Amino acid sequence: MIQIENLVKRYDNLVALNHLNLQIEEGEIFGLLGPNGSGKTTAINCMLALLKYDKGSIRIFGEEMSPDNYKAKQQIGIVLQNVAVFEELTVYENIDYFCGLYIQNKEKRKKLVEEAIHFVGLEEYRKVRPKKLSGGLLRRLNIACGIAHKPRLIIMDEPTVAVDPQSRNRILEGIKELNQQGATIIYTSHYMEEVEQICTRIAILDHGRVIAVGTKEELKSMIKTGETVTVEAVALKQEHLQGLKNLPSVFEVQYEEQVLTVRCTGAKHNLIRILNYLQEREIAFGRVYSELPTLNDVFLEITGKQLRD
Amino acid sequence: MTVYKGYMYVAKKNAGMFLLYLLIFFGITLLFQMMNGDKGVSGYQAESLKIAVIDEDGGAMAQSLKSYLGEVHEVMEMEDDAAMMQEKMYYRDIEYVVRIPKDFYQACIVNGKKLSVTQVPGSYTAFYAEQQLNSYLNNARVYAAAGFTEEEAAKSARAAAVNVELLDIAGNAGKISDSLFYFRYLPYLFLGVLGYVVGSMVSAMRCGDLKMRMQASAVPRRRQSIEGLLACGTVALVLWGIVAAAAVLFYGKELSGNPGNPYYILNSLALLCVAVSVSFLVGSVSKGINSLNGMVNVVSLGMCFLGGAFVPLDVMSAGVKKAAQFLPVYWFEQANDLLGGYGLDMVKGKVLQAVGIQFIFAVAFVCITLAVVKRRRTV
Numbered sequence: 001m002i003q004i005e006n007l008v009k010r011y012d013n014l015v016a017l018n019h020l021n022l023q024i025e026e027g028e029i030f031g032l033l034g035p036n037g038s039g040k041t042t043a044i045n046c047m048l049a050l051l052k053y054d055k056g057s058i059r060i061f062g063e064e065m066s067p068d069n070y071k072a073k074q075q076i077g078i079v080l081q082n083v084a085v086f087e088e089l090t091v092y093e094n095i096d097y098f099c100g101l102y103i104q105n106k107e108k109r110k111k112l113v114e115e116a117i118h119f120v121g122l123e124e125y126r127k128v129r130p131k132k133l134s135g136g137l138l139r140r141l142n143i144a145c146g147i148a149h150k151p152r153l154i155i156m157d158e159p160t161v162a163v164d165p166q167s168r169n170r171i172l173e174g175i176k177e178l179n180q181q182g183a184t185i186i187y188t189s190h191y192m193e194e195v196e197q198i199c200t201r202i203a204i205l206d207h208g209r210v211i212a213v214g215t216k217e218e219l220k221s222m223i224k225t226g227e228t229v230t231v232e233a234v235a236l237k238q239e240h241l242q243g244l245k246n247l248p249s250v251f252e253v254q255y256e257e258q259v260l261t262v263r264c265t266g267a268k269h270n271l272i273r274i275l276n277y278l279q280e281r282e283i284a285f286g287r288v289y290s291e292l293p294t295l296n297d298v299f300l301e302i303t304g305k306q307l308r309d
Numbered sequence: 310m311t312v313y314k315g316y317m318y319v320a321k322k323n324a325g326m327f328l329l330y331l332l333i334f335f336g337i338t339l340l341f342q343m344m345n346g347d348k349g350v351s352g353y354q355a356e357s358l359k360i361a362v363i364d365e366d367g368g369a370m371a372q373s374l375k376s377y378l379g380e381v382h383e384v385m386e387m388e389d390d391a392a393m394m395q396e397k398m399y400y401r402d403i404e405y406v407v408r409i410p411k412d413f414y415q416a417c418i419v420n421g422k423k424l425s426v427t428q429v430p431g432s433y434t435a436f437y438a439e440q441q442l443n444s445y446l447n448n449a450r451v452y453a454a455a456g457f458t459e460e461e462a463a464k465s466a467r468a469a470a471v472n473v474e475l476l477d478i479a480g481n482a483g484k485i486s487d488s489l490f491y492f493r494y495l496p497y498l499f500l501g502v503l504g505y506v507v508g509s510m511v512s513a514m515r516c517g518d519l520k521m522r523m524q525a526s527a528v529p530r531r532r533q534s535i536e537g538l539l540a541c542g543t544v545a546l547v548l549w550g551i552v553a554a555a556a557v558l559f560y561g562k563e564l565s566g567n568p569g570n571p572y573y574i575l576n577s578l579a580l581l582c583v584a585v586s587v588s589f590l591v592g593s594v595s596k597g598i599n600s601l602n603g604m605v606n607v608v609s610l611g612m613c614f615l616g617g618a619f620v621p622l623d624v625m626s627a628g629v630k631k632a633a634q635f636l637p638v639y640w641f642e643q644a645n646d647l648l649g650g651y652g653l654d655m656v657k658g659k660v661l662q663a664v665g666i667q668f669i670f671a672v673a674f675v676c677i678t679l680a681v682v683k684r685r686r687t688v
Contacts, residue, residue: 084518
């Protein structure tokens with residue numbers, strides 16, 4: 001559905017997109033994950049032909065994307081980072097207005113607007129003006145304005161920024177539902193949990209380049225870490241650390257301020273093996289955690305820095 | 310017409326500001342009209358001073374001079390008493406003293422001796438009185454030199470000095486027409502209202518992600534621009550309609566049958582185009598409503614002050630006038646003043662020239678706006 005090849009976008013000396021390559025298939029919820037400034041929004045703006053780029057090509061629905069490709073634009077819905085609605089209009093009027101940019105038929109539009117209101121759960125607020133809505137409700141309105149015309153492709157640029165957990169869950173569930181209804185979704189975020197939760201495939205961006213792409217399982221399998229075990233309030237000597245490092249599947253041991261962090265490969269029973277080691281040496285310990293690798297670990301291992309650095 | 314509707318929604322939000330500007334405009338216009346009152350030629354009166362005359366001559370020429378001064382000033386005969394004269398001058402009971410010497414005609418008129426006067430030091434009124442006095446004496450000297458007798462010279466000098474006739478070119482007897490005030494302040498109304506309302510419309514549509522949403526939509530960019538222009542045109546025409554209706558309501562009698570009416574209309578439409586184009590530019594470069602507000606105030610007040618809307622062009626210095634020529638309001642006021650001050654036949658060409666210059670300004674502002682917008686798009 002979308003093919004991006006060797007996309008380069010520069011802002012003076014800053015290279016925002018550095019030979020970006022992406023292929024997105026129909027029916028996917030495709031996540032663009034990366035820290036702030038990694039080029040997610042620039043990539044989206046180039047896809048929508050809102051920005052001119054220096055090099056490369058973007059094809060959407062099999063056609064070259066350009067500012068004048070209104071046939072393609074007709075089938076795209078956008079939900080941007082900041083809420084973009086008219087303060088002078090009510091919830092209903094806003095959705096109707098933005099739906100009207102795509103659907104001319106009044107009757108059809110009326111039906112679509114009602115569906116969108118129902119979809120985002122703003123039935124009680126249809127006559128309310130945006131400034132009287134909470135942050136979460138505003139975000140929902142923003143989404144409704146972007147999806148009311150039932151587009152084939154929905155591009156969402158960090159739609160859950162500054163949203164309360166309840167609204168966030170509702171939005172994420174809504175995105176899954178839109179996908180089930182047949183829409184392909186491109187979802188950008190720097191919240192890895194969200195991306196993990198809803199995306200069928202993920203591309204991790206850094207410095208304007210795709211550093212890894214695949215399903216979340218594929219991404220996690222790319223790295224050495226299979227499990228991270230953390231043990232608190234433990235008193236260890238250097239020999240113990242060496243002993244832990246010699247355990248099967250352990251590849252990294254860190255010990256700081258009485259907190260032990262052991263990184264293991266994907267093998268089974270890592271936790272039991274570590275706890276047995278401590279018990280056999282009668283070493284007392286406090287709380288114990290075991291974490292499976294996250295996308296942050298993927299990012300960390302590939303780039304050497306945290307996603308939210 | 311969805312985009313058009315969007316612009317009009319923003320315009321509706323600014324209806325309050327629209328009405329406020331109208332109120333200010335009508336208020337200022339009425340105030341200045343009232344201050345102007347019914348002053349025409351009949352209302353002109355030269356400033357009257359208290360002048361004391363010590364007449365040591367008493368001849369025909371001395372009598373004539375006293376009568377001449379009495380036409381304008383309050384003239385009183387006085388004894389030759391230095392102490393009393395000083396006291397009266399100190400308390401400003403008199404402002405100027407003329408001493409007519411013995412044998413006045415022979416000494417001062419024929420032989421050109423200077424007339425002795427006493428005045429309050431540094432007083433501007435003294436210059437004023439002296440100017441009139443010299444004017445009379447010069448006339449009398451001319452008649453005397455031409456061989457007139459004292460009586461003849463006295464009679465003729467007085468007649469020549471007071472016979473002033475104003476040329477009534479416009480046929481309005483010097484009266485400033487009330488409608489001239491109305492049209493004079495139009496630039497402030499047009500630039501203020503349209504700057505704010507049209508500026509808000511343009512600014513709202515290009516603020517942040519709303520602009521991106523519009524650009525990413527399926528409505529072609531050209532159609533969006535056309536619908537935007539149409540919306541701004543609608544607001545401008547509504548404003549012009551209100552202004553025209555109010556002009557007919559307030560000055561219908563005065564304006565009916567005026568051959569200059571089509572030119573007034575043309576001039577106001579040219580100004581309207583300028584105001585819309587300036588508003589487009591302001592709306593395109595402003596960053597939010599606060600900056601728009603500031604810019605509209607600076608542009609509207611600045612252009613109106615320098616262009617002669619608030620201060621008549623006649624009283625401006627040559628330098629300011631020269632600089633003001635680079636502002637469209639100057640040309641509007643120029644056309645307006647020409648239409649109000651002279652017969653149409655005399656000024657038709659100049660008025661059309663001023664209107665044309667305004668249209669050129671409007672086109673220039675549109676070009677600047679397009680350049681700004683294009684530069685932003687290519688980023």
